[in-house]
Amino acid sequence: xxLFFKYLKQKKYNKKEFLLEQDSICNFxxxxxxxxxxxxxxDEKGKENIIHFGIENWWVSNMESxxxxxxxxxxIQALEDxxxxxxxxxxxxxxxxxxxxxxxxxxIITENMLIAIERKNEYYIKMGSKERYTSxxxxxxxxxxxxxxYMIASYLxxxxxxLSELRKNK
Amino acid sequence: xxLFFKYLKQKKYNKKEFLLEQDSICNFxxxxxxxxxxxxxxDEKGKENIIHFGIENWWVSNMESxxxxxxxxxxIQALEDxxxxxxxxxxxxxxxxxxxxxxxxxxIITENMLIAIERKNEYYIKMGSKERYTSxxxxxxxxxxxxxxYMIASYLxxxxxxLSELRKNK
Numbered sequence: 001x002x003l004f005f006k007y008l009k010q011k012k013y014n015k016k017e018f019l020l021e022q023d024s025i026c027n028f029x030x031x032x033x034x035x036x037x038x039x040x041x042x043d044e045k046g047k048e049n050i051i052h053f054g055i056e057n058w059w060v061s062n063m064e065s066x067x068x069x070x071x072x073x074x075x076i077q078a079l080e081d082x083x084x085x086x087x088x089x090x091x092x093x094x095x096x097x098x099x100x101x102x103x104x105x106x107x108i109i110t111e112n113m114l115i116a117i118e119r120k121n122e123y124y125i126k127m128g129s130k131e132r133y134t135s136x137x138x139x140x141x142x143x144x145x146x147x148x149x150y151m152i153a154s155y156l157x158x159x160x161x162x163l164s165e166l167r168k169n170k
Numbered sequence: 171x172x173l174f175f176k177y178l179k180q181k182k183y184n185k186k187e188f189l190l191e192q193d194s195i196c197n198f199x200x201x202x203x204x205x206x207x208x209x210x211x212x213d214e215k216g217k218e219n220i221i222h223f224g225i226e227n228w229w230v231s232n233m234e235s236x237x238x239x240x241x242x243x244x245x246i247q248a249l250e251d252x253x254x255x256x257x258x259x260x261x262x263x264x265x266x267x268x269x270x271x272x273x274x275x276x277x278i279i280t281e282n283m284l285i286a287i288e289r290k291n292e293y294y295i296k297m298g299s300k301e302r303y304t305s306x307x308x309x310x311x312x313x314x315x316x317x318x319x320y321m322i323a324s325y326l327x328x329x330x331x332x333l334s335e336l337r338k339n340k
Contacts, residue, residue, distance in 0.1 A: 107277035
């Protein structure tokens, strides 16, 4: 892994700063050392919808934009002061060539991302809002205290009012 | 790739046969040679919800069950007579060791799966039912004629009645 660090660059984002904005091409993957980010899209009505959060030890990127070099539909924004290790697409391709074992590492990272997103989708289909909230809280206890309530509501696709009701009755 | 074929087994499923049932552990990945499958979950009300379809040249599996060896929440069922190349988890692990380049192949396959699922999620959040239907039809023209309408409705999370209305007005 020491070899790999040559290809990474440490970068700091202030709270509220954007790692990625809509319509730009995402040419990086970031490994979060400390901090917290959210990825969101803006829908037809101008409303922000949180797709996922990224915390310590997770990689964040917009895969479609990164791989296909298409303009991003996503915003990625720091919710706390955030320090990341960033790798550009060019450096990652170079690193794959020079450190073939990295293919395995990123194959496994990508599988874990896929599992996380599939699990979230299943939750949404199989569960009511209340069960979603309970699962979210039990899986992400400490994390959920770092995020404003209205963002948790957006992520769970429920209204902030309903979330507040669920919290009272828990 | 010739080396890799040693690890694969050709298997045929009749129309309506299950490749995977809920609560069993998914210990395979299948590459579809001919045919069509659907992956679905049953929600609390007993309703079937289609998560995705799988067609020729796609890999299907339940990643969470496959990787974490947990009972599957998904069913995978053939919608036509379907022929696949199947690889078990044991054989895939063996193949990764003996053909290191396979890591790259499956890293890229997994990335493409992730892109497909992320794109679908974005559609659901950003678009109304009508736009979803139009995008689906324009992206999957031939495929959409092979699937019963009520399954397309389930996949698009709209009612069969509304789908029929959209088709009339297109």
